[in-house]
Amino acid sequence: MFVILGDDGILFSLKMSNFFQIIKKEKIAPNGFLFRIKAPEVALHAKPGQFFVLRVNERGERIPLTLVRWNRRSGTIDFAFQVIGKTTHLLSKLKEGDFLKDVLGPLGRPSEIKYYGTVALLAGGFGAAAMLPIANALKEAGNNLVTILGARSKDYLILEKELRRLSSKIYVMTDDGSYGIKGFVKDGLEMASREYDIAHAYVIGPAIMMKFTVAACQELGIPNTVSLNPIMVDATGMCGSCRVNVGGKTYFACVDGPEFDGSQVDWNLLLNRLSAYLNEEKHSYELFLKKKGVLPRGKEKKA
Amino acid sequence: MAKKKRPERQKDKSIPFKERISTFKEVPLGFTVRQALLEAERCLECKRPRCIEGCPVSVPIKDFIQLIKKKEYLKAAEKIKEKNALPAVCGRVCPQEDQCEKVCLLAKVDKPVAIGKLERFAADYEAKKLKEPKKPDVKKVSPRRNIKIAIIGSGPAGLTCAADLALMGYRVTIFESLHEPGGVLTYGIPEFRLPKRIVRREVNYIKSLGVELKLNHAIGATLQLDELFERGYEAIFIGVGAGLPQLLNIPGENAVGIYTANEYLTRVNLMKAYLFPGYDTPIKIGQNVVVIGGGNVALDAARTALRLGARSVTIAYRRTENEMPARIEEIEHAREEGIIFRFLISPVEFLADDNNVLTAIKFQLMELSEPDESGRRKPVPVPGKFETLPADLAITAIGTKANPLITKTIPGLKLNSKGYIEADEFGRTSREGVFAGGDIVTGAATVISAMGAGKNAAQAIQEYILKKYQIKQKI
Ligand SMILES: Cc1cc2nc3c(=O)[nH]c(=O)nc-3n(C[C@H](O)[C@H](O)[C@H](O)COP(=O)(O)OP(=O)(O)OC[C@H]3O[C@@H](n4cnc5c(N)ncnc54)[C@H](O)[C@@H]3O)c2cc1C
Ligand SMILES: Cc1cc2nc3c(=O)[nH]c(=O)nc-3n(C[C@H](O)[C@H](O)[C@H](O)COP(=O)(O)OP(=O)(O)OC[C@H]3O[C@@H](n4cnc5c(N)ncnc54)[C@H](O)[C@@H]3O)c2cc1C
Ligand code: SF4
Ligand code: SF4
Ligand code: FES
Numbered sequence: 001m002f003v004i005l006g007d008d009g010i011l012f013s014l015k016m017s018n019f020f021q022i023i024k025k026e027k028i029a030p031n032g033f034l035f036r037i038k039a040p041e042v043a044l045h046a047k048p049g050q051f052f053v054l055r056v057n058e059r060g061e062r063i064p065l066t067l068v069r070w071n072r073r074s075g076t077i078d079f080a081f082q083v084i085g086k087t088t089h090l091l092s093k094l095k096e097g098d099f100l101k102d103v104l105g106p107l108g109r110p111s112e113i114k115y116y117g118t119v120a121l122l123a124g125g126f127g128a129a130a131m132l133p134i135a136n137a138l139k140e141a142g143n144n145l146v147t148i149l150g151a152r153s154k155d156y157l158i159l160e161k162e163l164r165r166l167s168s169k170i171y172v173m174t175d176d177g178s179y180g181i182k183g184f185v186k187d188g189l190e191m192a193s194r195e196y197d198i199a200h201a202y203v204i205g206p207a208i209m210m211k212f213t214v215a216a217c218q219e220l221g222i223p224n225t226v227s228l229n230p231i232m233v234d235a236t237g238m239c240g241s242c243r244v245n246v247g248g249k250t251y252f253a254c255v256d257g258p259e260f261d262g263s264q265v266d267w268n269l270l271l272n273r274l275s276a277y278l279n280e281e282k283h284s285y286e287l288f289l290k291k292k293g294v295l296p297r298g299k300e301k302k303a
Numbered sequence: 304m305a306k307k308k309r310p311e312r313q314k315d316k317s318i319p320f321k322e323r324i325s326t327f328k329e330v331p332l333g334f335t336v337r338q339a340l341l342e343a344e345r346c347l348e349c350k351r352p353r354c355i356e357g358c359p360v361s362v363p364i365k366d367f368i369q370l371i372k373k374k375e376y377l378k379a380a381e382k383i384k385e386k387n388a389l390p391a392v393c394g395r396v397c398p399q400e401d402q403c404e405k406v407c408l409l410a411k412v413d414k415p416v417a418i419g420k421l422e423r424f425a426a427d428y429e430a431k432k433l434k435e436p437k438k439p440d441v442k443k444v445s446p447r448r449n450i451k452i453a454i455i456g457s458g459p460a461g462l463t464c465a466a467d468l469a470l471m472g473y474r475v476t477i478f479e480s481l482h483e484p485g486g487v488l489t490y491g492i493p494e495f496r497l498p499k500r501i502v503r504r505e506v507n508y509i510k511s512l513g514v515e516l517k518l519n520h521a522i523g524a525t526l527q528l529d530e531l532f533e534r535g536y537e538a539i540f541i542g543v544g545a546g547l548p549q550l551l552n553i554p555g556e557n558a559v560g561i562y563t564a565n566e567y568l569t570r571v572n573l574m575k576a577y578l579f580p581g582y583d584t585p586i587k588i589g590q591n592v593v594v595i596g597g598g599n600v601a602l603d604a605a606r607t608a609l610r611l612g613a614r615s616v617t618i619a620y621r622r623t624e625n626e627m628p629a630r631i632e633e634i635e636h637a638r639e640e641g642i643i644f645r646f647l648i649s650p651v652e653f654l655a656d657d658n659n660v661l662t663a664i665k666f667q668l669m670e671l672s673e674p675d676e677s678g679r680r681k682p683v684p685v686p687g688k689f690e691t692l693p694a695d696l697a698i699t700a701i702g703t704k705a706n707p708l709i710t711k712t713i714p715g716l717k718l719n720s721k722g723y724i725e726a727d728e729f730g731r732t733s734r735e736g737v738f739a740g741g742d743i744v745t746g747a748a749t750v751i752s753a754m755g756a757g758k759n760a761a762q763a764i765q766e767y768i769l770k771k772y773q774i775k776q777k778i
Binding site: 041042055059060062087101102103106107233236237238239240241244245250268269272277280281283284288 | 480481482518519520521524525526546547548550552556557558559560562563565566569570574575579580581582583584585586587658659660706707708
């Protein structure tokens, strides 16, 4: 038993089993990590396409991250994240053996896995992590996989080996041409579509990448599924923070998604809503970095 | 009757409104001992105390007031707790004017006894005197201690049901999806109306009865209901509340700057965004805030926005003040704090700039119709009359729906046409061994009615278990 002093000075006692220990930490890109944590209940029910929510500490934000791998027997889950703000920064500073404050999952509707024929997997940046379990399941369902993996440069490519193993062909795209082919994921798609008769595409990555890649799919007449990543709070359908517009209707991505028909998504709305707290987040992050001595004092901008 | 002149109904002090609007401190300060004694003096000690009939959990009102009269404050608190495990909460948030105080006999000739404030007084007194809440004797070696009961949701319904079952000697586990217990008491009702230390104290009391609390467990996602049976829980109580926010379904409602009250209040209360960046969850600070709705939730959102630093906060309600469902005390406080009330207007469109950030709201002007068969006057549009209010932040508080996360994942559970769980007054559902109560059965209601439902269900669960075991084994 642990005893923790709550914010209001009232003692809390917690059982060990309520803690979520970090078993493994691996740096997989200059800006990102892969973690393996103990979360037996999440591992027990996880399915491809689902995510979970974590909190780093008592004052922390709830952030959603996609489930990459899970092991029922050892009760662990894997996830990959890139450092972009305060919470992911704090997360990146945790070490093997440390504990996360809260872990809730699995959440969201699992992917609808079926046989399509040839499926194109279009992954941008850390979208590759979210793609991996879906790729496994699609492969198991008998699909032929063609993967197009994109990143800004060689160092930022993640899970290439794992995805390569599942695919009959992989196109690696880098923005700067430091590895593979110079270009974006949508350029890779155009190449692939000349070689393969693509029945369906999965598109996962930053919203802006999904927007343009889906447009390319539409031009080529390829039906597609995307995994949306709006800002979430509870992630259980209670608040409406994650609302997205698909086919003219409002959905809550955390319970109705995160996967939707990409051609129906209102991308501009998603992009607008994703940047809603940009100033606040920047302010919070800079204040935090300044306190840590990473940024010189007095340089941060007011929110 | 004594000839002594009856004292006037006592009113507790509030912190000055200038201080109020810049902090999240609790507004009403509660009775002093002197005020409590004067107020208790007013009770007529009726032979047939009607007040008790007005209370959904039948708090022994007359008895506890008598104990206050005798200055036995701790005993008064204990007396209340025989029926109500959360007196400090109810004394603060019950709509007393519609419940116990409405039927108080004194209300016929004078103002009713301030039952709620007295209840709060007794509970607060106890909290001040005793570090740990006093707990009734739980039989340590109850033969039922090996019978496991699961409670889903740690709102007032779940907490009450858990407390009662623990007192009967069962082994109770609460599964809660959020990272804090308390339900709406924690994520909905703001600090200035219900300090979170009070909720935590009450939750700790329930834990001290031996109830186990499993946070971060969303039933229907983390575990399915039937897996709880597989894990040896003999009966299950569902008290998951009415969590899904209703949307207006009008153009523009997904623009940046439009919150549902659930999101706004969850960010502020559960995630403590009012302490941002000390806490990590951000919240938008509006200049001109418009809150749409007229209930407790709308008022809580409006008063929160004011405290966060809004220049003006307007409540837009489509009926008139008479129909407002919010507690009278809250409406008074909101007025004092400078919240603007606009009645008989209903939003038709949200207007936004090029970046899709809210700039204004277009309203349809309304009027009340002639009373219909039920005597209710409905708001109807005044043809062609519109008004646009500038707003950079809007909060919609127009009600909630049943959260489908759990109800949709339980095979064989009967729901009504609105998606709420069908249950009788003892919480019995269409599934054997599954009970339900609170907002997930009635739709959004009150703290105390959810508690009443939790209590009734605890009784029904007891009956169910006894019946089941009379056949199998004797206890
Ligand atoms: C279903 C889902 C799955 C995701 N899976 C992954 C993943 O596998 N790997 C990964 O690196 N990232 C993933 N994300 C994004 C990840 O949640 C954000 O990067 C993270 O919340 C950023 O937090 P921060 O405090 O470090 O940055 P902040 O400074 O708070 O935010 C930076 C940006 O991240 C986004 N963001 C912030 N808060 C949230 C929030 N609570 N929910 C969603 N987005 C937010 C916003 O666009 C914001 O502008 C996923 C998001 C969703 C919704
Ligand atoms: C802002 C606001 C102000 C209010 N003010 C008042 C007031 O002044 N007076 C009054 O009497 N009433 C008030 N109410 C109403 C009152 O709070 C509710 O009627 C009452 O809380 C309902 O209790 P409950 O136990 O049914 O559900 P809730 O309090 O909603 O609790 C349900 C709990 O279940 C959890 N849960 C949901 N789904 C799952 C799942 N799948 N698995 C596990 N856990 C789950 C939720 O996280 C939550 O903690 C207010 C409500 C709001 C929103
Ligand atoms: S619990 Fe609520 S209704 Fe019952 S006596 Fe107390 S204040 Fe009145
Ligand atoms: S009805 Fe009013 S006066 Fe009578 S016992 Fe109850 S509180 Fe006292
Ligand atoms: S994140 Fe709250 S409803 Fe989806």
